[in-house]
Amino acid sequence: MNVCLSLKWDKETDTRTGRRVNKGSLTNVHNSTWNKTVTSHTETELRGKVVWVTGASSGIGEELAYQLSKIGAFLAISARREDELERVKKKCLQISNLTEKDILVLRLDLTDRSSHEAATNSVIKHFGKIDVLVNNGGRSQRSLFMDTNLDVYSAIMELNYLGTISLTKHVLKHMIERKRGKIVTVSSVMGIMGAPLASGYCASKHALQGFFNSLRTELTDYPEISIINICPGPVQSKIIQNVFTENLAKSLENSGDQSHKMPTNRCVRLTLVSTANDLKEAWISDHPYLAVCYLWQYAPTWAWWLMNRMGKRRIQNFKSGVVSLFLSPPLTCVSLPC
Numbered sequence: 001m002n003v004c005l006s007l008k009w010d011k012e013t014d015t016r017t018g019r020r021v022n023k024g025s026l027t028n029v030h031n032s033t034w035n036k037t038v039t040s041h042t043e044t045e046l047r048g049k050v051v052w053v054t055g056a057s058s059g060i061g062e063e064l065a066y067q068l069s070k071i072g073a074f075l076a077i078s079a080r081r082e083d084e085l086e087r088v089k090k091k092c093l094q095i096s097n098l099t100e101k102d103i104l105v106l107r108l109d110l111t112d113r114s115s116h117e118a119a120t121n122s123v124i125k126h127f128g129k130i131d132v133l134v135n136n137g138g139r140s141q142r143s144l145f146m147d148t149n150l151d152v153y154s155a156i157m158e159l160n161y162l163g164t165i166s167l168t169k170h171v172l173k174h175m176i177e178r179k180r181g182k183i184v185t186v187s188s189v190m191g192i193m194g195a196p197l198a199s200g201y202c203a204s205k206h207a208l209q210g211f212f213n214s215l216r217t218e219l220t221d222y223p224e225i226s227i228i229n230i231c232p233g234p235v236q237s238k239i240i241q242n243v244f245t246e247n248l249a250k251s252l253e254n255s256g257d258q259s260h261k262m263p264t265n266r267c268v269r270l271t272l273v274s275t276a277n278d279l280k281e282a283w284i285s286d287h288p289y290l291a292v293c294y295l296w297q298y299a300p301t302w303a304w305w306l307m308n309r310m311g312k313r314r315i316q317n318f319k320s321g322v323v324s325l326f327l328s329p330p331l332t333c334v335s336l337p338c
């Protein structure tokens with residue numbers, strides 16, 4: 001059973017009203033040490049560390065590169081498009097005190113597993129070590145199971161799950177030799193709950209959750225190696241533009257409005273604080289999505305009832321060409337039990 005030992009609400013000053021507000025982001029900590037102060041370290045603990053970020057060409061990964069460079073971490077940034085990574089590197093150099101050699105641009109296709117060992121060796125050769133691997137690269141899905149080609153399910157698992165654990169295997173070998181390191185995996189709240197139109201994506205994130213929760217139990221002889229699962233709710237990024245649909249050749253026509261989602265920089269900052277504090281699992285989300293995570297975790301019967309109601313509307317919207325999140329605020333206000 002998961003025990004929620006510590007809940008930390010972040011208060012921030014709302015730039016529009018000037019009031020101190022609860023931003024609704026909460027770190028849900030599953031931790032074995034009852035009296036540990038869960039967020040005693042700030043993200044600046046990562047200064048001087050060698051951090052390898054996959055999927056660094058856009059969204060959460062790109063913002064991770066910016067915040068880490070400002071902190072003073074040495075960076076390896078990976079994705080498939082080298083020109084985009086060079087753009088990210090250029091901006092990192094502009095906003096930080098890092099120099100050219102402190103940021104390694106390394107082209108990497110997570111689905112090309114045969115390249116992962118050589119890529120890992122390149123990072124080690126350049127920096128001499130890897131302190132933190134951030135498994136961030138991945139794609140989501142928008143399609144109904146019955147309309148979706150099985151090739152899509154295979155591709156999602158190949159990228160989000162097998163690609164991630166393949167790279168982890170090579171990096172972990174190096175961390176085990178050093179007896180230290182952090183493996184941070186950007187999972188999702190979809191690794192905790194289920195949702196219509198995303199069955200393959202949810203399956204891949206559930207697979208990651210199960211995998212890393214199990215891997216952690218195999219590493220008890222290495223207390224300085226941390227396995228950290230980050231579960232964001234909706235965050236502003238290019239995730240919708242890049243989603244898998246019912247067949248591999250088709251992309252989504254309408255990526256919809258993102259303004260209701262958590263700003264990327266906030267999600268990344270909470271991810272880095274979670275990393276600095278070795279949190280085993282962090283749920284990073286605004287309400288009402290966060291409340292639904294709690295229902296899934298602690299009152300699944302209510303969660304299923306709620307999801308059935310909301311899922312129906314989400315499927316209707318999808319069929320009529322509207323990209324919607326599975327929770328629209330008015331519905332949540334009336335539906336969510338307090």
Ligand SMILES: NC(=O)c1ccc[n+]([C@@H]2O[C@H](COP(=O)([O-])OP(=O)(O)OC[C@H]3O[C@@H](n4cnc5c(N)ncnc54)[C@H](O)[C@@H]3O)[C@@H](O)[C@H]2O)c1
Nearest residue numbers: 055057058059060109110136137138188234235237238239
């Ligand atoms: N944005 C959200 O709402 C949200 C919520 C929960 C979890 N996540 C997770 O966050 C991670 C980052 O997504 P994002 O929201 O920034 O989306 P994004 O589409 O902006 O970024 C995804 C990154 O992954 C890279 N990528 C895709 N396929 C790849 C491949 N084959 N090899 C290497 N890199 C590849 C892309 O190039 C890009 O850099 C993903 O794992 C996603 O599942 C996102």
